[in-house]
Each structure stands twice: as structure tokens, then as C-alpha cells.
Amino acid sequence: MTTATDKQQRVIFQCKNKECKHTWAYDYTVYEKWVGPRKAIYLYRETIGVTGYKKLVSDAVDGMRCPACGVFKVTARDVKGSYSENHVCGGSCVNAKGPICECSCCGKNHGSAWLGH
Numbered sequence: 001m002t003t004a005t006d007k008q009q010r011v012i013f014q015c016k017n018k019e020c021k022h023t024w025a026y027d028y029t030v031y032e033k034w035v036g037p038r039k040a041i042y043l044y045r046e047t048i049g050v051t052g053y054k055k056l057v058s059d060a061v062d063g064m065r066c067p068a069c070g071v072f073k074v075t076a077r078d079v080k081g082s083y084s085e086n087h088v089c090g091g092s093c094v095n096a097k098g099p100i101c102e103c104s105c106c107g108k109n110h111g112s113a114w115l116g117h
Contacts (some may be wrong), residue, residue: 003015004046011028012096012114013025013075015073019069019072022069023117025112025114029044051073061074061075064076083103084102
């Protein structure tokens with residue numbers, strides 16, 4: 001049985017085309033499914049006319065092309081957040097292109113400037 005959790009997972013994508021380097025992000029709903037004795041994690045995102053499950057972040061790039069230049073060379077990294085009271089969330093977090101967040105938002109706002117790009 002596959003069940004949705006309340007958890008959202010942000011994935012930041014970047015084009016590997018040297019002339020482009022476009023960055024964009026999507027938020028996925030996390031689904032968990034028991035496969036034998038192990039739990040598999042799936043990412044789900046509803047798009048215009050298309051729905052689909054992606055198993056782990058590495059699979060999210062399958063068939064993905066850059067929306068800016070159309071090249072299939074894309075990297076994907078899931079945001080990993082940890083809380084830090086010493087770092088107040090701000091522009092550097094919202095505009096981040098990397099996957100690691102160590103601030104007061106615990107990853108919630110990390111890379112959000114790239115959503116829908």
C-alpha cells in the first residue's frame with residue numbers, strides 16, 4: 001500500500017549546459033511504500049495533464065529537460081534542512097542553488113525563489 005505523508009520534498013534542478021545553467025525547483029509529496037521488508041520512498045508531483053511517481057531524487061531527472069534551453073543534461077538535488085538558531089532565514093536561503101540548508105527555516109524556504117521557473 002502506498003500512503004502519502006504530510007511531508008513535502010523540494011528538489012532543486014540545474015541545467016548542466018555551460019551556456020545555460022538555468023535553475024528551477026519543484027515540490028514533491030513524499031509517498032512511502034513497503035516493498036518486502038524495506039520501505040521505499042517515492043516522490044510525486046502533479047503537472048499539467050501528467051501525473052507521475054519518481055522513486056528517489058535520482059529518478060526525477062529521467063526524461064527531464066531544461067525548460068530554458070531544452071537540453072537533457074540536468075542535475076537534481078533534494079533539499080536537506082537542519083535547524084540553526086544562529087542563522088536567520090533570508091535572501092541567501094530563498095535564492096540558494098545548493099541542497100544544504102542550515103538556518104531557522106529548517107529547509108522550508110530553501111531555494112523557493114526557483115519554484116515554477
